Amino acid sequence: MKTAVYPGSFDPVTNGHLDIINRAAFLFDRLIVAVVRNPGKAPLFPMEERVALLQEVLAAHRNIEVQSFNGLLVDFAEKTGSSVIVKGLRALSDFDFEYQMALMNKKLKPSLETIFLMTSENFAFLSSSSVREIASLGGRVKGLVPSNVEKALASKFRNRKGMARGQDVAKD
DSSP states (O other), X not given: OOEEEEEEOOTTOOHHHHHHHHHHHHHSSEEEEEEEOOTTSOOSSOHHHHHHHHXXXXXXXXXXXXXXXXXXXXXXXXXXXXXXEEEEESSHHHHHHHHHXXXXXXXXXXXXXXXXXXXXXXXXXXXXXXXXXXXXXXXXXXXXXXXXXXXXXXXXXXXXXXXXXXXOGGGO
């Protein structure tokens, strides 16, 4: 059974991520969507909420699991029996960074392979950071993220605006 891991912060998961997930799930017997804690970033959604949002969206897929992890990806891959890392690419700039990471992972664990999947062209512009910015400014993210994420973003920013105005958020 061939197992692959698709790591990311997924803060939040976008339809571009889902494009890669669905295509990778077709290629492998088992796909682990690995939500990583990135110490260099302050996430909008806590780890547990990112995992829950992904689990809700991917519930119908029998060969996809959602897990979280800290530490080195190569250690997580070994622990889960993954022999392949899946990385999504939107542009050439993504490739440069991901290529370096793939080489480092190969150095740390020579038996681990990395494959790159190009995102579908209709998602090439899409990133979690752009979705967060649009939502924070009151813009519509419909069609960019799954509906449960759209609702979670609306709630998150509605609550933040209420706190900024000094309102009792519990009454919103």
